[in-house]
Amino acid sequence: MDDQKTGREKSLWWLAGVVVVVYALFPVAWIVSLSFKSSADLGNRQFLPTNLVWDNYETILVGDAQTLFLSALRNSIGICLIATFIAVVLSTFCAYAIARLDFPGKRVILTTALAVAIFPVISIVTPLFNLWRNIGLYDTWPGVIIPYLSLTLPISIWTLSAFFRQIPWELEQAAQVDGATTWQAFRRVIVPLATPGVFTTAIISFFIAWNDFVYGISLTSTEAARPVPAALAFFTGASQFEEPAGAIAAAAVIVTIPVVILVLLFQRRIVSGLTQGAVKG
Amino acid sequence: MSTSEKAPTGVSKGAAAPARISDRARGERRLGWWLAGPAFIVMLAVTAYPIAQAIYESLFKFRLTDPDAREFNWLGNYAVILTDGVWWQAVGVTVFITAITVAIEAVLGFALALVMHRALTILRPVLRTAILIPYAIITVVSAFAWLYAFDINTGFFTTWFSWVPGISEDTNMFGSFGSAVTVIIISEIWKTTPFISLLLLAGLAQVPEDLQEAAKVDGATWWQRMYKVTIPNMKAAIMVALLFRTLDAFRIFDNVFIMTQGSQGTEVVSFLAYRQTISRLEIGLGSAVSVLLFLCVVLISITFIKLFKVNLASARGEG
Numbered sequence: 001m002d003d004q005k006t007g008r009e010k011s012l013w014w015l016a017g018v019v020v021v022v023y024a025l026f027p028v029a030w031i032v033s034l035s036f037k038s039s040a041d042l043g044n045r046q047f048l049p050t051n052l053v054w055d056n057y058e059t060i061l062v063g064d065a066q067t068l069f070l071s072a073l074r075n076s077i078g079i080c081l082i083a084t085f086i087a088v089v090l091s092t093f094c095a096y097a098i099a100r101l102d103f104p105g106k107r108v109i110l111t112t113a114l115a116v117a118i119f120p121v122i123s124i125v126t127p128l129f130n131l132w133r134n135i136g137l138y139d140t141w142p143g144v145i146i147p148y149l150s151l152t153l154p155i156s157i158w159t160l161s162a163f164f165r166q167i168p169w170e171l172e173q174a175a176q177v178d179g180a181t182t183w184q185a186f187r188r189v190i191v192p193l194a195t196p197g198v199f200t201t202a203i204i205s206f207f208i209a210w211n212d213f214v215y216g217i218s219l220t221s222t223e224a225a226r227p228v229p230a231a232l233a234f235f236t237g238a239s240q241f242e243e244p245a246g247a248i249a250a251a252a253v254i255v256t257i258p259v260v261i262l263v264l265l266f267q268r269r270i271v272s273g274l275t276q277g278a279v280k281g
Numbered sequence: 282m283s284t285s286e287k288a289p290t291g292v293s294k295g296a297a298a299p300a301r302i303s304d305r306a307r308g309e310r311r312l313g314w315w316l317a318g319p320a321f322i323v324m325l326a327v328t329a330y331p332i333a334q335a336i337y338e339s340l341f342k343f344r345l346t347d348p349d350a351r352e353f354n355w356l357g358n359y360a361v362i363l364t365d366g367v368w369w370q371a372v373g374v375t376v377f378i379t380a381i382t383v384a385i386e387a388v389l390g391f392a393l394a395l396v397m398h399r400a401l402t403i404l405r406p407v408l409r410t411a412i413l414i415p416y417a418i419i420t421v422v423s424a425f426a427w428l429y430a431f432d433i434n435t436g437f438f439t440t441w442f443s444w445v446p447g448i449s450e451d452t453n454m455f456g457s458f459g460s461a462v463t464v465i466i467i468s469e470i471w472k473t474t475p476f477i478s479l480l481l482l483a484g485l486a487q488v489p490e491d492l493q494e495a496a497k498v499d500g501a502t503w504w505q506r507m508y509k510v511t512i513p514n515m516k517a518a519i520m521v522a523l524l525f526r527t528l529d530a531f532r533i534f535d536n537v538f539i540m541t542q543g544s545q546g547t548e549v550v551s552f553l554a555y556r557q558t559i560s561r562l563e564i565g566l567g568s569a570v571s572v573l574l575f576l577c578v579v580l581i582s583i584t585f586i587k588l589f590k591v592n593l594a595s596a597r598g599e600g
Contacts, residue, residue, distance in 0.1 A: 005401075010401065013396075013399070013400060013401050013404070014401070014404070016396045016400070017396070017400055017401070017404040017407070017408055020393060020396055020397070020408050020411060020412065021407065021408065021411045023471075024411040024412050024414050024415055024475070025411060025414060027415075027423060027426040027427060027430070027468075027471060028414060028418070028426070030426055030429075030430055030437075031422065031425070031426040031429075034426075034429055034435070042434075042435055043434055043435060045435070045436060045437050045439075045440045045450075046437055046440070047437045090319050090320040090323060091320055093316040093317065093319065093320065094316060094317040094319070094320035094321070096316060097312070097313045097314075097316035097317040098317060101309045101310075101312060101313040101316070102306065102309055102310070102313070103309060103310040103311075103312075103313025103314060103317075104310065105313075105314070105317075106313075106317075108321075109317055109320070109321050112321060112324055112325065113324060115328075116324045116327075116328045118525075118528045118578060118582060119328050119332075119575070119578070120531075120532045120551065120571070120574050120575055120578050121532065121534075121551075122532070122534065122551040122554045122555060122571060122574060123331075123332060123335060123554070123571035123572065123574055123575040124327070124328060124331040124332065124335075124571075125554075125555070125558070125559075125571075126331075126335050126338075126554060126558045126564070126567050126568050126570075126571040127331040127332070127334035127335040127338060127568065127571075128331050129558060129559060130334075130338065130345075130564055131331070131334065146327060147327060149323055149324075149327050150324070150327040150328050153320060153323060153324055153327075154324065157320060207416075207417050210419060211419050211420055213419075213420060213421050213534065213535040213538070214534055214535075214551070214555070217538075217555075217559070218555065218558075218559045228419070229419050229420075229421040229422075229535075232421055232422070232425065233421060233538065233539060245429050245432075245434075245435050248425055249425070249429070252419075252422040252425055252426070255419060255422065256418055256419070256422055259414075259417040259418060259419075260414060260417075262417070263410060263413045263414055263417050264410060267406065267409050267410040267413055268406070268409070270413060270417075271409055271413065271479055271482075274416075274476075274479055274480075275479055275480060275482070275483030276483075
């Protein structure tokens with residue numbers, strides 16, 4: 001298609017491309033720049049620092065804010081991985097059943113997943129806040145992991161059932177006809193076809209859990225379970241008068257790194273997972 | 282799909298087939314629910330149960346700091362909320378933010394999708410990667426980036442745009458409703474447009490290329506092709522994208538929390554619910570706000586489905 005475009009058109013498309021990239025990355029560049037500013041530079045109201053310093057990273061990794069940030073990071077990683085794992089396991093079974101088996105109630109399950117996905121999180125938080133305090137789940141890992149399932153499960157079920165519907169299940173029978181046992185057929189034929197979808201679903205679920213803020217600030221109160229986004233919001237700096245912008249920017253950059261790595265490595269899969277789950281037909 | 286998988290079994294098992302099929306069908310039903318059931322139950326447990334609890338608690342006058350004074354007061358909480366200007370102010374702001382962000386995002390998202398769809402082959406993966414970054418970044422991080430960019434102490438924006446009438450280097454962008462809500466809207470748009478444009482890109486990919494070619498041969502202009510061929514063929518994708526973004530924007534919370542904490546009249550419905558419950562510990566009132574917010578979301582969904590005839594099931598490829 002490219003060769004049909006004239007030189008003039010080509011440069012226009014290059015320009016459009018550059019605009020899109022700048023649009024997408026501008027705030028990221030700014031927060032990175034902010035994270036390298038010295039405390040003298042923080043108030044200079046320029047985009048770039050006058051000299052690059054690591055002070056902000058030192059503050060959150062080895063300095064005053066170390067316990068706060070590192071515990072939040074540990075909580076976020078642990079809670080998000082567990083919530084993602086549970087959601088992916090449950091939704092793999094569920095999506096397999098929906099794509100492969102004939103049973104009444106498929107639509108009910110998919111509609112429920114849809115309803116849960118559009119559910120306002122804040123409406124769930126109010127009763128959970130009260131309930132968790134009564135049964136001792138407030139400010140604990142399970143107390144955050146369980147509500148996270150309301151975020152990760154629906155998207156996992158859609159995405160995976162969209163993936164699973166495209167798998168040619170007849171191949172399994174073909175393998176059985178060729179003499180493989182049911183388990184062998186499943187293991188050798190279906191599992192390799194399904195793995196990419198499961199993996200993609202896990203990444204998307206992880207993003208969504210990693211992004212949560214409402215549950216994080218409402219259902220936790222200490223370093224015991226508070227995840228990074230909530231910790232960032234409540235981080236006030238070493239003293240009341242000090243602007244914590246630099247430290248927050250550095251923390252923001254660190255929690256953005258895993259996201260950027262996942263995007264760089266798996267962009268194609270993430271796009272297809274997101275769009276197949278959502279728009280099809 | 283069931284027919285395609287049963288036929289070979291029936292053939293290979295010969296005469297014993299009919300009885301086995303019904304056995305098999307029954308087994309399949311049971312297995313289906315065994316596999317899908319846990320996910321279904323967990324979804325209900327984490328949403329249906331809390332919302333039922335919220336409805337129940339919304340009927341009580343109940344403040345956590347004063348548990349003994351808990352008493353049943355019918356729909357009293359709702360009466361308090363619905364007659365209070367604070368609620369209507371929050372609804373107004375939420376609707377305003379939702380309408381503006383979704384309108385801008387629809388146009389911007391479509392433009393981005395068009396660029397990505399027709400971009401030069403070498404640029405395509407670069408663009409898709411770049412556009413995924415805002416989608417994947419934590420909303421709180423994005424909110425901080427925009428906050429500090431506009432902030433009177435750290436921001437470069439007012440320095441850059443001091444030539445714009447009404448903005449000077451010392452303008453506090455978070456000092457008045459108009460500018461504060463503008464910054465909130467900008468950050469919301471930046472963060473969520475990629476999602477809408479990826480959905481629209483998928484929609485664009487489903488528009489049959491030969492229809493486009495045919496229209497081109499018939500001498501249709503770019504605009505005519507857009508209106509007569511492209512958009513009608515991706516109506517489902519557009520509607521789904523708009524519905525999801527509308528619901529999402531209506532639940533806006535993170536940006537408002539980080540940037541203004543609801544000051545300057547920027548309090549949105551989610552923030553009101555949060556403030557009542559978590560900050561003020563007014564469980565009864567907070568629950569009632571949550572229930573009302575839930576009803577708003579249901580109302581929006583029904584409106585979309587009825588008004589625009591979105592068939593979510595078919596849009597999801599399930600039909």
